[in-house]
Amino acid sequence: MKRRTFTAAFKAQVVQEVLRGEKTLAQVASAHKVHPNVVGQWKIAAIKGLPSLFDENRRNAQRESEHQALTDELYAQIGRLTTEVAWLKKKSGCAGRPVRSKRCESTTMKAQQATSTPSRA
Numbered sequence: 001m002k003r004r005t006f007t008a009a010f011k012a013q014v015v016q017e018v019l020r021g022e023k024t025l026a027q028v029a030s031a032h033k034v035h036p037n038v039v040g041q042w043k044i045a046a047i048k049g050l051p052s053l054f055d056e057n058r059r060n061a062q063r064e065s066e067h068q069a070l071t072d073e074l075y076a077q078i079g080r081l082t083t084e085v086a087w088l089k090k091k092s093g094c095a096g097r098p099v100r101s102k103r104c105e106s107t108t109m110k111a112q113q114a115t116s117t118p119s120r121a
Contacts, residue, residue: 011042012046015042018043025040
């Protein structure tokens with residue numbers, strides 16, 4: 001005889017009925033044609049797993065806040081580097097000029113390198 005496999009949704013439904021307390025474990029098992037020992041194991045697994053549900057929500061919130069902080073920091077760094085590039089172009093006299101002279105070309109290359117490799121502050 002082949003073993004039956006049950007989906008997680010079905011197991012959750014059966015365990016919810018047991019935890020409600022309206023019927024005994026044996027009655028719920030009989031109604032769903034599952035052995036009472038199996039339903040008991042599902043109940044124990046569900047009760048053991050409950051604390052991790054709340055722990056997981058906290059971890060997700062913490063990861064999200066860390067991600068947001070990193071994103072804000074990176075956008076601030078992009079702003080600083082963009083301002084620095086504009087200032088360098090202005091000071092070198094290359095702002096608004098096409099990159100033809102050696103001086104403007106080297107300044108443009110330095111500015112591109114500054115934006116491509118972020119400096120650690």
